[in-house]
Amino acid sequence: MRGSDYVIKRIGFALSTIFIAITVNFFLFRVLPGSAITDLSRVPNATPQLRHALTAEFGLDRPKLLQYFIYLKELAHGNMGVSYISQQPVSSELLRAVQNTIPMVTVGTVAAIVLGVATGIVSAWRRNSMLDHASTNIAVLFYAFPTQFLGLMLLLLFGGVLPASGMRNPFVFGAQSLWTQAQDVAVHMILPSLTLCLTLYGEYALIMRSSMLETLGEDYVLTARAKGLSNRKIIVRHAARNALLPIVTIVAISLGWIVGGAILIEFIFTWPGIGWTMWQAVNQRDYPMLQGGFLLLAVSVVLLNLIADFAYFRLDPRITE
């Protein structure tokens, strides 16, 4: 298989997965039993005009199959209906929420990768030493802690010192300079991001450790040692680089977990992102919002997976063989 074939195959795969996601989304909310309550036009306290407009837009009085095609068409135009609660378009509400989620999740995930890779390398290097055992046990422990439990423990420990809920201090917002506002958001971000970092790091550390151990058994490591290179050089130049490959994969696989963790974390810390929005939608029976949020998460995870595939291809062209 040539490189371009691989790229096309991956894109085709991502597109078909997105298509399945859209279809599942439609069936979950409109066709399965119990979905009558999810009629998009049943916005509480809506004016008759809005109701008529929604019924016409989504063809809610037409047969289900036709509704499906209308749903696809409206989705292509970014129309996901209107929130039951705020009566605003779902897409604009979601966009705002995602903008809040991305920085918090990015900081937490990147920190987890750095921490996991570093401890994993050291563990494998000092295999079976006290340091290795301690580091591995701690990693297993953090891997096992349920996200919400970790969040609650951090709240117990730092609840009085660091801001425990929300994204901004209402007294800071708007009045002060941009720098003060950014500082405020950053301080609010510490606990949520730290929780995400700690829940993820354990898995990355364990994977990095076993990946390093596998790499250290390769012949090129033996060759490097025979050349008389120091352990440090073998690790940095030869072993770690190759051992990093599975980390790309594992980060891609764990994207679903990252999203799940983010939902729990946003719920605990009232972070006004996509997870918090979805939880509120569940709580307030805001079905269009829930449907839109779920679809958005699904599509973003598929696209991020695609990016990971391309990154992997760049790093290791052998994959096409």
Added chain:
Amino acid sequence: MTSIVQDPGAVTDGAVLKSDAGMLREVLTERKTAVVGLCIIAFFVLLAVVAPILAPYPTDARTCPVFAAPSASHWLGCDDGGIDLLSEIMVGGGISLIIGFTATLVSMVIGGGFGILSGYFGGWMDIGLMRIADYLLVIPDLAFAMVIADVWGPSLPHVIIVIGVLEWAATARMIRAQVKSVKERVYVKRARSIGASNSRIVFRHVLPQVGPLLIANTVLTVAVSIYLETALAFLGLEDPSAITWGTILQHAFGRAAISAGAWWAIIPDGLAVSALIVGCFLLGQAIEDALNPRLRVAHLSFRHWKLRPVVTRRLDAA
């Protein structure tokens, strides 16, 4: 998602797989972590079995003040309703375990069945089933579970079905890869040539080879199921009247245990969940590691290299 999903076929390639029982006995005698993991799981199962008899207080009646601190009569203190937490954790553990094991069973049956069908027969069924599996592998579990649990309404059977239906994909992928590699081996071809039926080949020759990996996978799936159960419960998507490890945490958080400083409503329960997950992880990982021969060699020197005389000192002296 071929590049993403690790191909377990490659992992066991070259290694001669032993029969289930022999392999497991070997893992349990050679690897301390496997024994520790098994003991942890056994402890919690035992605790769940004896909970109805040994729980010190009833879980549906007030026996102490709201958020009473741990004391001699209430070892782990009390929750927001004045209910003894030790009893709740013991009883709730049983329900969490039942949810975890049942959901795992559901996912094993679906995943094992689909994996064998798809790996053994291939063709259109393979493509179709694996596309669904890929979708489920990519999709964020918790978000999906939230949506289904919400559309169907919160109840324990729903939670079990949701988790089971979400988790089968990884199992199916793994079993499929294994079946595909096993069915090309000579003894399977030989069995076919003397007229063995498909079902005989699957149950007599393929399944026993897949067994150890399936067991490792089952144990790890139990951990994932219990994790998801506590997460769903924490978000309020489980029957609110049920007592599980998940709802205990949810009640503690929802009713301000943190501002009351009642750490005893959070820490013991969370540690119980974590301990069980650690147990499953240790056992499952030990079996998987035992199946992976590549982890046994390392060419890096662990000590700094020193020149030593070829003969040992004692021989010198003699």
